[in-house]
Amino acid sequence: AQRVTQPEKLLSVFKGAPVELKCNYSYSGSPELFWYVQYSRQRLQLLLRHISRESIKGFTADLNKGETSFHLKKPFAQEEDSAMYYCALAAGNKLTFGGGTRVLVKP
Amino acid sequence: DADVTQTPRNRITKTGKRIMLECSQTKGHDRMYWYRQDPGLGLRLIYYSFDVKDINKGEISDGYSVSRQAQAKFSLSLESAIPNQTALYFCATDTGGTDTQYFGPGTRLTVL
Numbered sequence: 001a002q003r004v005t006q007p008e009k010l011l012s013v014f015k016g017a018p019v020e021l022k023c024n025y026s027y028s029g030s031p032e033l034f035w036y037v038q039y040s041r042q043r044l045q046l047l048l049r050h051i052s053r054e055s056i057k058g059f060t061a062d063l064n065k066g067e068t069s070f071h072l073k074k075p076f077a078q079e080e081d082s083a084m085y086y087c088a089l090a091a092g093n094k095l096t097f098g099g100g101t102r103v104l105v106k107p
Numbered sequence: 108d109a110d111v112t113q114t115p116r117n118r119i120t121k122t123g124k125r126i127m128l129e130c131s132q133t134k135g136h137d138r139m140y141w142y143r144q145d146p147g148l149g150l151r152l153i154y155y156s157f158d159v160k161d162i163n164k165g166e167i168s169d170g171y172s173v174s175r176q177a178q179a180k181f182s183l184s185l186e187s188a189i190p191n192q193t194a195l196y197f198c199a200t201d202t203g204g205t206d207t208q209y210f211g212p213g214t215r216l217t218v219l
Contacts, residue, residue, distance in 0.1 A: 004149075006149075009147060036208075043111075043197075043210045043211065043212050043213065044150075044197065044199075044210040045210065046207045046208070049207075086149055086150065093157070093203065094140070094152060094155055094165070095140075095152075095208060096152075097142075097149040097150040097151070098149050099147050099148055099149040100147075100149045
């Protein structure tokens with residue numbers, strides 16, 4: 001069975017500092033990975049997916065199959081990045097989510 | 108984005124009561140999902156449905172049931188609510204594969 005682990009429950013950084021959210025997965029097949037974000041008082045929404053190799057709001061994530069990781073990075077955090085972030089793995093026609101990481105960006 | 112709506116948004120109930128949470132979507136998606144969100148545990152899948160005649164259990168289906176009344180409607184029921192079912196419940200839809208899931212605003216349920 002697939003599993004997604006986000007080891008940090010809370011990340012607190014200062015504005016302008018780099019931020020990295022860790023995500024590790026276990027899955028025997030070829031993974032499809034996503035990052036979802038939930039801003040305060042908003043619904044959960046897709047941030048980015050690994051197959052698109054895109055940068056959204058300054059965030060990037062690289063799939064490392066050797067380390068089974070899909071860490072989310074941003075070189076300069078902004079206050080509006082404060083939110084709950086979930087890593088998710090698509091397998092068996094459904095998503096498995098990690099436990100989430102709350103990011104707090106301090107001014 | 109009001110494409111996925113949930114009712115009620117908040118509900119407080121007592122142990123033993125039957126509760127129904129409703130989800131409607133106007134995105135025309137065949138696939139619908141119910142999750143519960145608990146601090147530190149992320150989102151866990153309760154039930155999912157790939158079309159009107161298809162219902163599947165997720166990882167935490169015990170104590171819950173669902174009904175897919177139409178392509179656009181997917182209801183979650185707690186037959187006899189208990190306090191550890193206090194959580195935030197989300198409905199989501201997608202078209203399958205690696206498509207984006209679109210989430211509703213959530214229903215905050217408190218069982219006393």
